[in-house]
Amino acid sequence: MRHLIDTTDISVAEVDQILETALDIIADRKKYSEACKGKKLATLFYEPSTRTRLSFTSAMMELGGNVLGFSDAASSSVSKGETVADTVRVIGCFADIIAMRHSKEGAPLVASHYSDVPIINAGDGSHAHPTQTLTDLLTIRREKGRLNNLTIGFCGDLKFGRTVHSLIKALSRYTGINVILIAPEELRLPSYIRREVCDKNHVPTREVTTMEEVMGELDILYMTRVQKERFLDEEEFERLKDSFILNPERLRNAKKDMIILHPLPRVNEITRAVDNDPRAAYFRQVENGKFVRMALIYTLLKWAEERPVTPTPRLDTSLVNNDLRCSNRQCISNSEDVDHLFRETENGDLRCVYCEARVK
Numbered sequence: 001m002r003h004l005i006d007t008t009d010i011s012v013a014e015v016d017q018i019l020e021t022a023l024d025i026i027a028d029r030k031k032y033s034e035a036c037k038g039k040k041l042a043t044l045f046y047e048p049s050t051r052t053r054l055s056f057t058s059a060m061m062e063l064g065g066n067v068l069g070f071s072d073a074a075s076s077s078v079s080k081g082e083t084v085a086d087t088v089r090v091i092g093c094f095a096d097i098i099a100m101r102h103s104k105e106g107a108p109l110v111a112s113h114y115s116d117v118p119i120i121n122a123g124d125g126s127h128a129h130p131t132q133t134l135t136d137l138l139t140i141r142r143e144k145g146r147l148n149n150l151t152i153g154f155c156g157d158l159k160f161g162r163t164v165h166s167l168i169k170a171l172s173r174y175t176g177i178n179v180i181l182i183a184p185e186e187l188r189l190p191s192y193i194r195r196e197v198c199d200k201n202h203v204p205t206r207e208v209t210t211m212e213e214v215m216g217e218l219d220i221l222y223m224t225r226v227q228k229e230r231f232l233d234e235e236e237f238e239r240l241k242d243s244f245i246l247n248p249e250r251l252r253n254a255k256k257d258m259i260i261l262h263p264l265p266r267v268n269e270i271t272r273a274v275d276n277d278p279r280a281a282y283f284r285q286v287e288n289g290k291f292v293r294m295a296l297i298y299t300l301l302k303w304a305e306e307r308p309v310t311p312t313p314r315l316d317t318s319l320v321n322n323d324l325r326c327s328n329r330q331c332i333s334n335s336e337d338v339d340h341l342f343r344e345t346e347n348g349d350l351r352c353v354y355c356e357a358r359v360k
């Protein structure tokens with residue numbers, strides 16, 4: 001049995017296999033209409049969502065399976081204090097696979113330690129969003145015909161944008177990728193991602209402060225929303241919220257075949273006038289999300305049948321250090337009674353296994 005907690009939990013060959021399955025589904029949807037008949041997906045959404053939850057639901061329905069779950073944790077026994085660990089042990093009695101979104105970073109990893117059915121991370125705080133990454137990869141593959149030799153500009157909130165973190169990790173495993181980071185000082189990409197993902201994988205990476213100065217170089221412009229819900233200081237959000245707004249004027253120097261992606265929802269960072277530009281691929285990207293989630297559910301259930309495991313916690317005890325605490329207030333290890341896990345990086349830093357924050 002396998003979980004999908006982080007983009008790199010699956011190899012490049014496995015990612016390609018999932019994308020191939022998604023393309024096969026697109027080519028012949030009828031062939032898969034009963035592929036998950038008799039199976040149940042539980043969607044446990046502790047945080048708001050439109051696309052991810054409903055595309056998972058739609059995906060399972062198109063595979064002939066059923067869906068149960070909650071979209072508001074306040075209506076579940078979470079409001080009575082039930083932990084993530086207990087919740088997944090219970091839901092595992094009712095469902096064959098679980099998709100979980102949580103505001104606390106590392107919550108899906110905790111779930112995977114206690115679940116005897118596959119767990120899919122549907123977004124955890126500012127940390128990761130691997131199924132959005134699969135959506136982005138399928139979109140790039142369909143729009144550009146390749147996943148290598150691409151210059152991609154990430155623009156906006158690169159600090160809190162979990163989709164950016166996951167996609168950079170995923171693309172760093174392909175060849176010929178150039179990354180350009182377009183963000184104000186306060187919303188720069190966390191330095192550990194730049195160091196441990198871009199630099200470590202020799203991905204040429206550059207930081208700039210305006211989109212105009214790099215627009216003509218880009219094959220892909222990946223826009224993001226400034227994430228109000230992650231700011232601790234409202235004044236800072238107000239100051240930064242309009243940092244980058246894409247309009248037709250700013251696209252003047254863009255390549256004719258550049259594509260514009262956005263995980264959505266958008267607020268005002270792409271003006272409506274851009275929607276009619278054929279390079280605007282963000283609504284096509286949404287539809288790809290359903291197809292790739294169909295492929296993922298189908299694949300994880302197949303792997304679970306082929307390689308079931310007993311429901312023993314997957315804890316690597318060598319990582320446990322209950323004398324230390326993670327410094328990230330949004331980390332699940334600071335709100336639930338779990339073992340505190342830390343991994344040593346190549347340069348000797350200790351990093352929390354749940355949220356990847358460095359121990360200060």
Ligand code: CP
Pocket residue numbers: 048049050051052053123132263264265
């Ligand atoms: N892209 C994305 O995760 O959208 P939702 O928050 O609506 O699920």
